[in-house]
Amino acid sequence: MPELPEVETVRRELSPWLSGRIIRRAKLADADPAPKYAHLEKASQQRILQVNRRGKFLLLPLQNGAELIIHLGMTGVILARKPRRHIRVILDLSGPSQRRLYFQDPRRFGRFLVVPGGDYRTLPTLHRMGPEPLSEAFTTNHFHRALSASRAPIKSLILSQRPVAGLGNIYVDEALWAARVHPLTPARALSLRKVDKLRIAIVRILEESIAARGTTFSDYRTVGGESGGFFQQLDVYGRDGESCRRCATRLRKRVVGQRGTHFCPQCQRLPRLVKRDR
Ligand SMILES: [Zn+2]
Incomplete structure (x- = not known):
């Protein structure tokens, strides 16, 4: 998508x-x-x-x-x-x-x-949409406030578009990997420091992808019928079974909120407290 x-x-x-x-x-x-x-x-x-x-x-x-x-x-x-x-x-x-x-x-x-x-x-999604990630409104404090109100898994919450606008399955997986956050981490369990890392990762990845004219996957084409070039720069999305570029552990894929989710089980650990609960 x-x-x-x-x-x-x-x-x-x-x-x-x-x-x-x-x-x-x-x-x-x-x-x-x-x-x-x-x-x-x-x-x-x-x-x-x-x-x-x-x-x-x-x-x-x-x-x-x-x-x-x-x-x-x-x-x-x-x-x-x-x-x-x-x-x-x-x-x-x-x-x-x-x-x-x-x-x-x-x-x-x-x-x-x-x-x-x-x-x-x-259009409820648009009506309740969070700030634009590439605007000044997307601050660490705002993001932290939006996340701290929810115990939903961080991945699902970002996909809802409410804490921040515009990210779907690909860029959420990429940003969580970059910030070393497990996709199932309850949103409110993220520290201010982690939230800041995640915000910075989101902004960087989106900017890099825009510069490459997006990621090409099955059906996306630009108006002229061309494809985007960010595909080669993906670190986790679609790379399950391959090695993590940071630690060489085999990347995994599992379903989170009905979406195929790619992550590194070594770099992206669930906080201990959460593990005990499960
Ligand atoms: Zn790793």
């Missing part, structure tokens, strides 16, 4: 195509109208003011005060060249050059809808 670096890469690519352009027509292709594509018709005849991002969501404020919201889901891509299959939305744009963009989504988890500007009540 595309995470923050992949969505940010798409945003940067889309921005010159879409900012200031008028959507002549937003057309639903092979998809059910609601709720994932609710009120899409309201984007027609509207100028796109900007292309913003929040977590894994693209937010496009429109001239009439509404907001076009795009979530790529598992397999959503926005393409300038017409794909053969699985087209869900077609955007006809004003302007001299490219006139059309296609939203292709084989597995149909994506969303492409219009809401009143800033009103995300129909």
Whole structure:
């Protein structure tokens, strides 16, 4: 699933195509109208003011005060060249050059809808989303406060998007490995020092991945149909059975909150107190 670096890469690519352009027509292709594509018709005849991002969501404020919201889901891509299959939305744009963009989504988890500007009540994840990790709002103190209120496993809590926005399975696993935190550690058991390490790891990994235009995995492509280059830099994700780059222990994979989770059993220990409880 595309995470923050992949969505940010798409945003940067889309921005010159879409900012200031008028959507002549937003057309639903092979998809059910609601709720994932609710009120899409309201984007027609509207100028796109900007292309913003929040977590894994693209937010496009429109001239009439509404907001076009795009979530790529598992397999959503926005393409300038017409794909053969699985087209869900077609955007006809004003302007001299490219006139059309296609939203292709084989597995149909994506969303492409219009809401009143800033009103995300129909999108609970967005509505309750934590700070942007690459903004000044994401401080160690804020992060520590958000984590100390929960006994959920740190991995599951970060995936909820509530303590910080934008991380999915890949970047959570990478950040936890970098900070030497076991994915099952109860969030509130992390010391301020550990939380600081984890925050620094999150910021560094996301920045490096954005610089590499994201990680390529099965379905993610940029608007031009290219792939991202961060895949080679992954330290744990998808490397179960291989050696830890820090201590050479064999990396393991187990399920945490229904997600395949990669970690080093040597570098990422559960705190002793937790072990006794289990
Ligand atoms: Zn290790």
